[in-house]
Amino acid sequence: MIQQKIPGKPVTVTINGKKYRANEGEILLSVAIREKIEIPHLCFEASLDPYGACRLCMVEVVRKGKREMATSCTLRAADGLEVLTDTPEIEKHRSILFELYLAEAPKSDVIRDMAAHYGVTRTRFLKRIEQGDPLGNKCVLCGLCVRACSEIMGAGAINFINRGPYTVVNTPYYAPSRDCFGCGACVRVCPTNAIEMEDVGADRVMKSWSDTRVPLSQCECCGRYYAPRELSASVLARLDTPLKEEIARLCPECRGKQLAQNEILAGRGGRATHG
Amino acid sequence: MDERTLDAIIARHDAPAGRLLGILGEIQNQEGYVPRETLELLSEKLGVRLSQLYGLATFYSYFTLRPVGDHVITVCMGTACHVKGAVAILEALEGLLGIKSDVTDDGKLSVTTIDRKFTVEIARCFGACSMAPVLRIDGNLYGYATPEDLPVILGEYGWTP
Numbered sequence: 001m002i003q004q005k006i007p008g009k010p011v012t013v014t015i016n017g018k019k020y021r022a023n024e025g026e027i028l029l030s031v032a033i034r035e036k037i038e039i040p041h042l043c044f045e046a047s048l049d050p051y052g053a054c055r056l057c058m059v060e061v062v063r064k065g066k067r068e069m070a071t072s073c074t075l076r077a078a079d080g081l082e083v084l085t086d087t088p089e090i091e092k093h094r095s096i097l098f099e100l101y102l103a104e105a106p107k108s109d110v111i112r113d114m115a116a117h118y119g120v121t122r123t124r125f126l127k128r129i130e131q132g133d134p135l136g137n138k139c140v141l142c143g144l145c146v147r148a149c150s151e152i153m154g155a156g157a158i159n160f161i162n163r164g165p166y167t168v169v170n171t172p173y174y175a176p177s178r179d180c181f182g183c184g185a186c187v188r189v190c191p192t193n194a195i196e197m198e199d200v201g202a203d204r205v206m207k208s209w210s211d212t213r214v215p216l217s218q219c220e221c222c223g224r225y226y227a228p229r230e231l232s233a234s235v236l237a238r239l240d241t242p243l244k245e246e247i248a249r250l251c252p253e254c255r256g257k258q259l260a261q262n263e264i265l266a267g268r269g270g271r272a273t274h275g
Numbered sequence: 276m277d278e279r280t281l282d283a284i285i286a287r288h289d290a291p292a293g294r295l296l297g298i299l300g301e302i303q304n305q306e307g308y309v310p311r312e313t314l315e316l317l318s319e320k321l322g323v324r325l326s327q328l329y330g331l332a333t334f335y336s337y338f339t340l341r342p343v344g345d346h347v348i349t350v351c352m353g354t355a356c357h358v359k360g361a362v363a364i365l366e367a368l369e370g371l372l373g374i375k376s377d378v379t380d381d382g383k384l385s386v387t388t389i390d391r392k393f394t395v396e397i398a399r400c401f402g403a404c405s406m407a408p409v410l411r412i413d414g415n416l417y418g419y420a421t422p423e424d425l426p427v428i429l430g431e432y433g434w435t436p
């Protein structure tokens with residue numbers, strides 16, 4: 001189960017000495033985000049189970065006068081939970097992590113800006129720069145794209161390859177994937193904008209995934225290519241017929257125009273096809 | 276690997292736990308490597324994504340994705356062997372076999388001679404440190420190895436200068 005459908009009973013959690021309301025079992029990082037309390041994070045994605053991979057969202061939990069570190073994305077709200085987000089211990093831990101990330105993904109602007117925000121502008125570690133890296137030396141191997149591809153989309157086109165310092169994410173054999181829908185979920189969840197995708201003519205090209213090409217559907221009205229053909233076909237299979245026919249032909253913009261036009265016509269006593 | 280052999284391997288592994296690794300292991304044992312066509316066929320037969328199988332095959336050092344030679348030479352590069360001169364052994368092997376070993380992009384070191392007679396690999400430790408430096412050819416262990424011993428050892432496997 002990805003998220004609790006029924007919210008737990010209301011509880012009070014203490015973050016940096018201030019009390020906040022939360023639901024029991026809620027992810028602490030979500031509470032912090034909602035309350036605009038700054039906790040850096042890379043691998044947290046609300047639509048996926050928390051994973052605790054990036055270690056950036058570390059906080060200190062105060063329990064019976066003792067403190068221990070925990071990732072706030074895997075920490076669940078409970079009554080009386082008390083955490084601190086900016087202790088010297090956390091700051092030290094974060095700085096080292098940022099240095100490691102600067103070495104792991106030296107070309108990532110996101111990492112650079114985030115690190116600079118926390119006062120880390122250089123790294124003592126050897127920067128990992130590879131010529132022709134399909135992910136542009138921006139990948140931090142958080143695994144969000146791999147999980148979105150298989151757990152959310154059910155495509156499983158990409159995965160981790162190799163291990164240890166040689167680990168990368170890509171398609172099997174670095175060959176264009178037959179399992180890829182071209183949905184772009186990987187692009188959207190990537191916290192460091194490492195994955196490149198581009199629509200070229202009638203195809204969507206997943207540049208980072210070995211130039212996997214996915215054909216797009218064309219709008220009958222304006223001629224624009226707007227959605228991966230196979231993906232729209234599988235979505236359409238689940239819709240009602242009148243809606244299906246329209247969506248199958250038109251891009252969202254043209255469909256919007258047509259809807260508005262029909263509404264105006266209906267207002268003037270014209271014909272309307274939408275209820 | 277033909278389809279019938281693969282079907283027989285799959286049939287032997289019906290328990291869900293450790294199934295994929297068991298099948299991949301048998302493919303590796305029979306073929307000496309995991310051929311791409313076999314992996315693709317396996318993916319179709321089991322309904323498991325190719326990306327998952329490829330991830331496994333590249334993760335474990337037990338599997339190789341490239342064909343190997345008739346004889347596989349594994350040079351131990353563990354700490355004890357390294358100290359006792361494993362690098363010299365590897366260099367001597369390269370000289371004798373006319374190959375240049377280099378770490379490939381998957382982090383594995385595996386080079387095969389052009390005539391496909393020998394493949395040279397490295398291992399991190401055999402657990403035979405008392406006989407360091409050690410090398411293994413087709414499962415036979417050779418301890419206290421020196422570069423001078425190599426022509427004789429390789430000769431047992433049909434190597435000629």
